[in-house]
Amino acid sequence: MSQHAVIIGGGHNGLVCAAYLAKAGVQVTILERRSIVGGAAVTEEFHPGFRNSVASYTVSLLHPKIIADLNLHQHGLKILPRRFNNYLPMPDGRSLVSHPELKDTAKDLAQFSQADAQQLAEYYRLLDEVVPVVKDIMLLTPPNLMDIGFGDLLKLFSLSRVFRQLNNRQKRFLLKLFSVSAGELLDDMFESDVIKSLLGFDAIVGHFASPYSPGSAYVLLHHVVGEVNGKSGIWGHAVGGMGAITQAMAAEALARGVTIQTDAEVSRVEVKGGRASTVHLQDGSAIKADLVIANVNPKLLFETLLDPADVSADVLSHFADYKCQSGTFRMNVALDRLPEFTARTIPGCLEAGIIMAPSLEYMDQAYTDARRHGWSAAPIVEMLIPSIIDPGLAPAGQHVASLFCQQFDPGLGANWDQHRESVADLIIDTVNAYAPGFTERVIGRQIHSPWDLEQKFGLIGGDIFHGRLSLDQLFSARPMLGMGQYKTEIDSLYLCGAGTHPGGGVSGLPGHHAAREILRQL
Ligand SMILES: Cc1cc2nc3c(=O)[nH]c(=O)nc-3n(C[C@H](O)[C@H](O)[C@H](O)COP(=O)(O)OP(=O)(O)OC[C@H]3O[C@@H](n4cnc5c(N)ncnc54)[C@H](O)[C@@H]3O)c2cc1C
Numbered sequence: 001m002s003q004h005a006v007i008i009g010g011g012h013n014g015l016v017c018a019a020y021l022a023k024a025g026v027q028v029t030i031l032e033r034r035s036i037v038g039g040a041a042v043t044e045e046f047h048p049g050f051r052n053s054v055a056s057y058t059v060s061l062l063h064p065k066i067i068a069d070l071n072l073h074q075h076g077l078k079i080l081p082r083r084f085n086n087y088l089p090m091p092d093g094r095s096l097v098s099h100p101e102l103k104d105t106a107k108d109l110a111q112f113s114q115a116d117a118q119q120l121a122e123y124y125r126l127l128d129e130v131v132p133v134v135k136d137i138m139l140l141t142p143p144n145l146m147d148i149g150f151g152d153l154l155k156l157f158s159l160s161r162v163f164r165q166l167n168n169r170q171k172r173f174l175l176k177l178f179s180v181s182a183g184e185l186l187d188d189m190f191e192s193d194v195i196k197s198l199l200g201f202d203a204i205v206g207h208f209a210s211p212y213s214p215g216s217a218y219v220l221l222h223h224v225v226g227e228v229n230g231k232s233g234i235w236g237h238a239v240g241g242m243g244a245i246t247q248a249m250a251a252e253a254l255a256r257g258v259t260i261q262t263d264a265e266v267s268r269v270e271v272k273g274g275r276a277s278t279v280h281l282q283d284g285s286a287i288k289a290d291l292v293i294a295n296v297n298p299k300l301l302f303e304t305l306l307d308p309a310d311v312s313a314d315v316l317s318h319f320a321d322y323k324c325q326s327g328t329f330r331m332n333v334a335l336d337r338l339p340e341f342t343a344r345t346i347p348g349c350l351e352a353g354i355i356m357a358p359s360l361e362y363m364d365q366a367y368t369d370a371r372r373h374g375w376s377a378a379p380i381v382e383m384l385i386p387s388i389i390d391p392g393l394a395p396a397g398q399h400v401a402s403l404f405c406q407q408f409d410p411g412l413g414a415n416w417d418q419h420r421e422s423v424a425d426l427i428i429d430t431v432n433a434y435a436p437g438f439t440e441r442v443i444g445r446q447i448h449s450p451w452d453l454e455q456k457f458g459l460i461g462g463d464i465f466h467g468r469l470s471l472d473q474l475f476s477a478r479p480m481l482g483m484g485q486y487k488t489e490i491d492s493l494y495l496c497g498a499g500t501h502p503g504g505g506v507s508g509l510p511g512h513h514a515a516r517e518i519l520r521q522l
Contacts, residue, residue: 002027003522006279006287008266008305009295009458009497011039015249016511017293017496017518019070022256024519029287030258031279033265033458036243037250039295040457040464041506043243047444049395050334053241055448055457055464056506057384057402058082058353060226060235062245066508075248078239080389081228084352085235088198089343089434091358096194097349100234113192123189123199127224129166130174131232134225136162138502141513142475146482177221178471183212183360185220193359200363201355201382204406206464206504208327210367211360215470222469222503235353237386241393245506269294269301269493271310276493291492291518295511296458297466298479298499299324301488312489318480323468324461325410327370327450329379331403331424334444338385338399339435351388356381356434366407374415375423380406381430398443403427408450410462416449423449465504466497475501486514487521494518 002025007014010032018028036042040055059079067073085098096112099105102124110117140159143152166174176185182203186196202223203216210216228236238244250260269292270278276292294301302311302319338350357363357380369376387399394400405427412419424447432438450462459466467473476484479499486494496514498504 003290004029004288005291005293005518006031006289007293007295007496008269008279008301009033009039010037010250010260010262011295011497012041012246012249012506012508013497013511013514014039014293014295015246015253016066016070016508017295017515018258019249019253019256020512020515021518022253022258024515026291026519026522028253028258029289030253030260031264031266031281031287032260032262035262037260037262038243038246040459041242041246043241044446046332046446047334050332050398050400050444051241051393052332052386052400052402053243054332054446055330055453056242057386057404058235059238059242059245059506060228061505061507062226063507063509063512064227064230066512070249070252072245072248072252075251077244077248079228079236080239081231081234081236082351082353083348086198086201086355087345087349087352088194088355088358089341090194091434093343094194095341095343095345095349096198097346097352098198109192109195112194113190116190116192116195119189120195126170126173128232129170130177131225133162133165133174134221137475138225138507138509141486141517142478142484142501144482144485145476177217179214180217181210181212181214182216182220183210183364185217186360193361196360197357197363198355200360201357201380204363204367204380205404206326206328206406207469208325208367208370208407208410210364212364218471218474219469222505226505226507237389239390239392241386241390242506249508266305268307269305271306271490271493275491289492291494293494293496293514293518295497297324297460297463297497298322298483298495299460299467300458301495306490310490315480315489322479323470323473324463324466325468326462326464327407327410328453328462328464329375329405329408329423329427329450330448330453331405331427332446333401333403333428333442334394335385335399335401335441336443337397337441338388339431339438339441341435343434350385352384354383356383356430363407370407370409374409374412374419375426376407377426379408379427379430381427383431403431410450413451416451420447420449420452466499467503469503474503478503486517
């Protein structure tokens with residue numbers, strides 16, 4: 001008889017894991033707490049007639065193998081590349097646009113610094129050389145460094161082969177990317193604030209830290225390894241919003257025989273004789289399982305869903321200190337008209353991610369302020385207006401915009417309830433300073449503070465990646481040394497979410513790798 005796997009959480013990684021397991025003949029049930037699947041990758045109507053991605057809002061990391069294996073295009077998924085990746089308006093009226101062609105970006109950058117315009121090609125050449133190596137690493141199941149067996153030696157060997165592709169200069173650059181701050185890396189290469197800001201923004205996305213915090217260069221790297229329709233390093237838009245991705249995944253899972261139960265919140269995982277045996281739901285029902293696979297943040301699994309008596313002291317103490325703290329504040333706004341920026345624009349540049357943070361010092365200050373006061377009076381805002389290329393998201397002539405804002409202290413917890421509206425006003429005022437009249441164009445808004453992200457999506461600490469992307473929580477150590485192979489210390493209990501290698505983002509890779517490891521062990 002086939003094995004029965006219960007997956008806790010219907011986020012995109014749970015859906016991917018389910019689809020691969022079902023294809024191999026495993027009987028799979030997904031239990032999702034919300035009334036829709038998709039986790040942080042969903043689309044909602046947030047104001048009458050206005051729909052948008054609610055949390056995650058732009059696509060690049062989604063792995064082409066997953067798109068193909070899960071027939072996502074056949075299920076209607078269409079991804080449009082952004083014409084320009086980013087537009088960075090400066091307070092002095094100038095602006096920088098990242099064009100599809102490097103030479104055009106360099107030409108744009110030359111208005112700020114000739115030296116930087118020349119250096120840009122070197123930066124991208126180094127990135128282009130090391131990114132394939134990082135992509136290879138992302139496809140591996142990390143070796144178990146706590147208990148090295150023959151299989152782990154093979155993985156270490158294949159890892160060493162991956163590194164051997166690099167020359168010494170590339171190795172040194174990669175070492176920097178894994179260890180230093182983005183600020184240090186960018187200061188060493190460039191002189192103008194504008195390019196450091198445009199590139200450095202990726203280093204603080206979902207990362208509650210200064211761009212000068214050691215390790216932030218890795219977060220930058222994590223955001224540039226993706227591709228859209230075969231073109232590397234760019235970001236795109238899923239027509240219909242991110243929910244289109246997860247609805248396509250759910251359609252494929254259902255077609256493969258997966259059972260999906262929504263409004264099914266798991267309250268407890270019962271362990272019997274050292275094995276995860278039964279999943280208990282909030283409504284009092286229970287489901288027996290041969291395999292239990294957690295798509296939720298591992299901290300939630302070990303601290304809330306398991307009885308502490310079933311978890312070793314070592315694991316409990318690790319997850320007590322496991323860092324979950326993105327510091328992200330996410331809004332959607334309904335607009336009656338497109339904003340007009342005072343800084344220079346070029347045709348099509350408002351389709352880009354519009355970064356409102358003019359320097360790394362500004363970002364550093366935003367973090368320092370947030371540590372002291374909860375948030376900064378000068379916050380970091382990125383705005384994307386997807387309805388320009390996907391008009392079906394809003395009524396004719398009107399628009400929706402995603403506001404993705406960084407450095408908002410998740411430590412305020414439920415106190416965010418008192419500050420949510422005033423901080424939303426501050427964010428809108430911030431955009432208004434770059435695009436006067438913006439405030440009046442906002443006719444509806446949806447607000448998610450870090451606390452709201454935790455309450456709505458189960459994202460502990462509002463962490464968009466299910467755990468900080470820092471060296472101590474990456475690769476074999478994600479989410480913990482000895483658990484990087486998607487298997488926990490409890491028999492038949494596995495992990496498949498963003499808290500496992502290669503981490504957060506809508507990539508599908510944790511779900512894919514977890515299924516691969518589970519099937520190997522069956
Ligand atoms: C504001 C924000 C912006 C982001 N922007 C981007 C972006 O633009 N591009 C990108 O690639 N990535 C982005 N990300 C990151 C990305 O969305 C996540 O890393 C990714 O969606 C995680 O997927 P997952 O399947 O591992 O987990 P999740 O999406 O978190 O899914 C976990 C699921 O488990 C469910 N659950 C929780 N507790 C229980 C329970 N007790 N019982 C049953 N079900 C439960 C949840 O409801 C959820 O559906 C963003 C994330 C956020 C929050």
